[in-house]
Amino acid sequence: DVKVTQSSRYLVKRTGEKVFLECVQDMDHENMFWYRQDPGLGLRLIYFSYDVKMKEKGDIPEGYSVSREKKERFSLILESASTNQTSMYLCASRARYGYTFGSGTRLTVV
Amino acid sequence: QKEVEQNSGPLSVPEGAIASLNCTYSDRGSQSFFWYRQYSGKSPELIMFIYSNGDKEDGRFTAQLNKASQYVSLLIRDSQPSDSATYLCAVIMTTDSWGKLQFGAGTQVVVTP
Numbered sequence: 001d002v003k004v005t006q007s008s009r010y011l012v013k014r015t016g017e018k019v020f021l022e023c024v025q026d027m028d029h030e031n032m033f034w035y036r037q038d039p040g041l042g043l044r045l046i047y048f049s050y051d052v053k054m055k056e057k058g059d060i061p062e063g064y065s066v067s068r069e070k071k072e073r074f075s076l077i078l079e080s081a082s083t084n085q086t087s088m089y090l091c092a093s094r095a096r097y098g099y100t101f102g103s104g105t106r107l108t109v110v
Numbered sequence: 111q112k113e114v115e116q117n118s119g120p121l122s123v124p125e126g127a128i129a130s131l132n133c134t135y136s137d138r139g140s141q142s143f144f145w146y147r148q149y150s151g152k153s154p155e156l157i158m159f160i161y162s163n164g165d166k167e168d169g170r171f172t173a174q175l176n177k178a179s180q181y182v183s184l185l186i187r188d189s190q191p192s193d194s195a196t197y198l199c200a201v202i203m204t205t206d207s208w209g210k211l212q213f214g215a216g217t218q219v220v221v222t223p
Contacts, residue, residue: 033210042215043154043198050208090153098144098200099211101153 002027004093006102013109019078021105023091031094032074034058034066036087037104043090049074081109113137114201116214123193123221129186131217133199136180142202143175143182144211149195158184189221 007022025032033048035058045058047066055066063085067075078085086109092099113136123129133143142161146154160166160173160182172185182201186193199214206212 031208040215043213045210048208048210056208097159098146098156101155104153106151 002029002093002095002100004091004100004102006089006091006105008105009103011105011107013078013081013107015082015109017078017081017109019081019107019109021076021078021089021091021107023074023076023102024072025074025093025100026072027093027095028071029093029095030071032068033092033094033099034064034074034076035090035092036060036085037090038087046076081107083109085109112214113203113212114199114214116197116199116217118215119196119218120220121217123186123189123219125189125191125221125223127189129184129189129193129219129221131184131186131197131199131219132181133183133201133214134181135199135201135203135212137201137203137205138177138180139204140177140180140201141204143173144200145171145173145182145184146198146200146213147195148198148216154198186219189219191221191223194219194221 034046035043049068065077091102145158148154158173170187174183196216198216200211
């Protein structure tokens with residue numbers, strides 16, 4: 001089975017901090033995704049990557065950037081964290097059938 | 111119009127009964143359809159996928175696809191309290207050049223003992 005690992009389950013950061021969320025998959029998949037999920041708003045795509053060093057904006061990229069230096073690792077960066085970025089962040093990797101999600105990172109910005 | 115639509119619920123189902131969840135999609139050319147289950151505070155997990163018209167069964171779950179009517183449904187037979195979760199429908203749209211999954215907002219299912 002594909003394993004998608006997110007480095008942190010819970011994070012608390014201060015407003016203005018630079019925040020790194022890490023995601024690693026173990027199946028050499030080309031496509032990886034970052035979503036945020038908020039109550040009543042469903043899954044919203046922030047960024048996705050279709051190969052090393054390749055990225056595309058999703059629906060809500062403002063305030064975020066990403067990095068994919070190696071195929072297995074896709075990082076989400078909050079350049080200057082704000083309270084409205086408090087959310088559940090989900091990383092996904094595209095498997096043969098659908099996506100496999102990591103366990104999620106619940107980020108609180110105070 | 112949203113690309114993938116689901117009733118938000120909650121759908122209350124007595125234990126042992128059949129839960130019926132519906133999903134409609136806007137792109138008539140869509141070919142691939144997925145159902146995810148998400149427990150509160152957890153990440154989505156894939157439970158079914160279907161590509162062809164008709165029914166596909168896996169244990170207590172049955173996915174039904176009707177491309178002409180542009181809907182896909184999920185039936186959960188003999189519902190258990192452990193089935194209480196939010197169920198997300200996802201579709202690969204031909205209108206998306208990257209072939210990304212488009213997710214519905216999810217239907218919350220509550221199975222009552």
